[in-house]
Amino acid sequence: MHLARYDTLEPFITADGSTIREWAGPGYSPARHQSLAEATLPPGTATIAHYHPRAEELYLFTAGRGRLRVGDDERDVQPGDCVVIPPGTVHKLWNSGDADLVLVCACSPAYSHEDTILVEGDQPPAD
Template identity: 85%
Template sequence: MHLARHAELEPYVTRDGSTIREWAGPGYSPARNQSLAEATLPPGRATTAHYHRAAEELYLFTAGRGRLRVGDAERDVQSGDCVVIPPGAVHKLWNTGDDDLVLVCACSPAYSHEDTFLAEGEPDAG
């Protein structure tokens, strides 16, 4: 059995500029076909618009509020919302609240930097 504890997970910054902690994924857990991570976006920050050719993503928002654009659709999001992002869909996330925007992200196939393609310049420095 593989057990991951949040407090023991090392955060890192993805190509889109969000900070994530991965609970499961290839290379460090038995998971081979998917990954599960927590992403955090501080107040006033935004990710870089990007897409994944292969991965389908599920975003489950657990804290904060923000705005998410997927393709041509743009919606406000908050804790308790879940969004499906299909492969190839350009998406961008903004934290519009006063607290961290936190979401659990499931990817299938598993997240990889090589499957992340930027659709605009470098990540927003805030």
């Protein structure tokens, strides 16, 4: 059995600029096809607009308040909201509150820097 405890997880910065603590993923757990992590965005910050050619993401917001753009749709997000981000869809997250914006993120296939394409000027990828 693989058991990950939050207080032992080493945080790292993803390609989009968020701070991640990964509970499960290839290379350090038995998970081979997905990853599960907690992401934190401090107040007044945002991720870099990006997309993942291969990975589908699920965001489950657990603390704070923010705004999320997925494709052409932009909405406020708060604890208890869950968003599906299809592969190849540009997305960007802002913390619009006065506390950390925290979310659990599941990726399939697992998150990798190589599957993260940063997008200049928040524009969708060219065809």
